[in-house]
Amino acid sequence: MQLILNEEEQMVRESAQSFLADNAGPSLLREIRDSNNSLGYSEKLWQQMIELGWPSLLIPEQFDGLGFSHVAMGQIMEQAGCHLANSPMFATAVLGVSILSKEGNEQQKSQWLPKIAMGNLTLALALDETARPDPLNIATSVTKSTDGFILNGNKSMVIDGQIADQLIVVARSSGKPGDRQGISLFVVPRKTAGVEITSTLIMDSRITANISFSGVALREDQLIGTIDQGMDPLTSALNVANIHLSAELLGIANECLHRTVGYLKDRKQFGVNIGSFQALQHRAASLWSDIELCKSTVMAALRSLDESAADASLIASIAKVKACKVAQLATNESIQMHGGIGMTDEFDIGFFIKRARIAQMLFGDHRYHLNRYAELSGY
């Protein structure tokens, strides 16, 4: 496995780096937050991303996409972490596209994927029902009706649920919460009778949705994949999601280190730069080392999505554990090493810790994935 970027991936990285440095960053996030923007992202930034072709990156060429690698998309996610750039990219072009291109039938793929590639369709995955993520803990139910299904239940923390054109709903078609069997996936237009959406502002200044489904009527062709067999495709989609979130967390950690080292060289106390104190040097050096390890796992995880048909569960959990722990350390250390100014709203460093904790918790934090790793390893 090659753990370095090829030319195409390097190009994507550089373009993401320079584009987001110019057009996103903490100042944009501050603007979005302070203007009570109801989207939780900048529509202008999203339109620019569409022009750059980003939503089409993972979509196969036969469906009008670019057919690039996960490694390439991971570069964008990492830079989105550095520059705190929010947009429908993750829920639509990473998570949604993964589910559709893997599990959708030909008709569904040709109906949705080209629209996503053009930037004309957004998706959201309606999965979590509890405050701590657990994909098996699904109570939302679908029952057979004469000409389809009836959907009932509640979802929370749905990323982009308040704006997505189509919701991918994870529901239980048989069994009880906790069972692997009996999970099914459906595409449901957000604007459907019986679907009620409440927006919730979360601490990273993004907006997610709580969604209730009451007696929502679904047609047969809204089912993605096979009835009762949704857990495997959901697991692969969550592996993809966790690996890309790890890339974002890596970007956050790296940016925090970069900003902190800059501050250590700048800030003077006792007549010298605080960066001349060995106590701080060693903490920064040790953080740098941890980030180097995280870089390798993210890279290997992205590559294994591209290279192997085999289940990526193990490497996804490795990447997420490492990224969560490193991002947690980086964000905490960066506030501490900035002293009082790091605690102020006026200073940017605080934005990173808020986004990091959300990205850590999404689809399982490091504790969840440590446990999962041990389970997958048979102990």
Place this chain on the structure above:
Amino acid sequence: MSDLTTFREDTRQWLEEHCPASMRTYMPESEKCWGGRDYKFSSDDQKLWLMRMADRGWTAPTFPKEYGGGGLSKDEAKVLKEELSAITARAPLASMGTEMIGPAILEFGTEALKQQHLPAIIRGEIRWCQGYSEPNAGSDLAGLQANAEDMGDHFIVNGQKVWTSYADKSDWMFCLVKTDNSVKHGGISLVLFDMKSPGVTARPIKLISGRSPFCETFLDNVRVDKDQVVGEINNGWTIAKYLLTHEREMLGRIGNVPAEKTLSERATASIGLKDGRLADSALRLELAEWEIDFQSHQLTIERVRDETAAASVGNSSAMLKLYGTQLNQRRRELLIASEGFDAMTWKEDSEARLWLRSKGNTIEGGTSEVQLNIISRRILGLG
């Protein structure tokens, strides 16, 4: 690409035919092959395997063919490594020669030095030790005092080295000496001499593990010919730093010995499962975290190699050393925690001895604190 595929196929076939079956088993520490003049092979197969690999130069795969090396490109060497590990082939030679002084001679030595030393290093005929540290020069290595007096065509060396690993079992030493006392870093030279030279005495030191892998080495009027200086006189510090990079990279791989059972398999065998999970729930998560960190570190070694075109990984070696040695210590702690009192007996190959020995990992080759200093200064630019 296709060249590499051919190389892989040829290599696989050659290994299939030439690697003795007993050399495809996990290697206990006691069966490591060190080579050297007085080396007693632990089996005929061990000797045969060394000879066969040395004949191809594959004990030093990237060294030029003219000195007996394999002449392989970086990519070919990677393939060879993969094919060796695919059949769990033992390393044919563990050597400070191929890992440390060999690369330095190749990079900085005269043609005559290369001719004299490299073939014997590659064939495992001469075993080397490293004479850097002194009683008053540890982390502050450049403060060393062993004195080399200029006698025209040779030096006379006087001084004391300490912590010299395997000095009592080695044939030659690469040694840092002072050739100009008026300056610190700029007055150091790297010299080579035979441990049988008159005036060299190595006295073993016993460690907390009860073993004596290293020595105090006394140098009493030892004659060193000037053609045994590596690089320029007074330019030894540059070479020493280059060598330390190799040493760190090597130590960074310290925990990466193929073993019959993984850590979690050993823990499971000792502790047992309850409802499919390791019966000690706290240890279970520590194990999982160690395994994840270990794999991250392995991937990092690979990534850093992929990223650097040169043979040496430069300053990243400080990070690889720092992390790899900590991981090895964590592994040893987890092993004795998993196996309890069974691991704490005082037998010859007991886990307790390995655990105690691992405490030195974060000291040898430059302490962890020194690695953090290097990263802060050279990579982060703090100071």
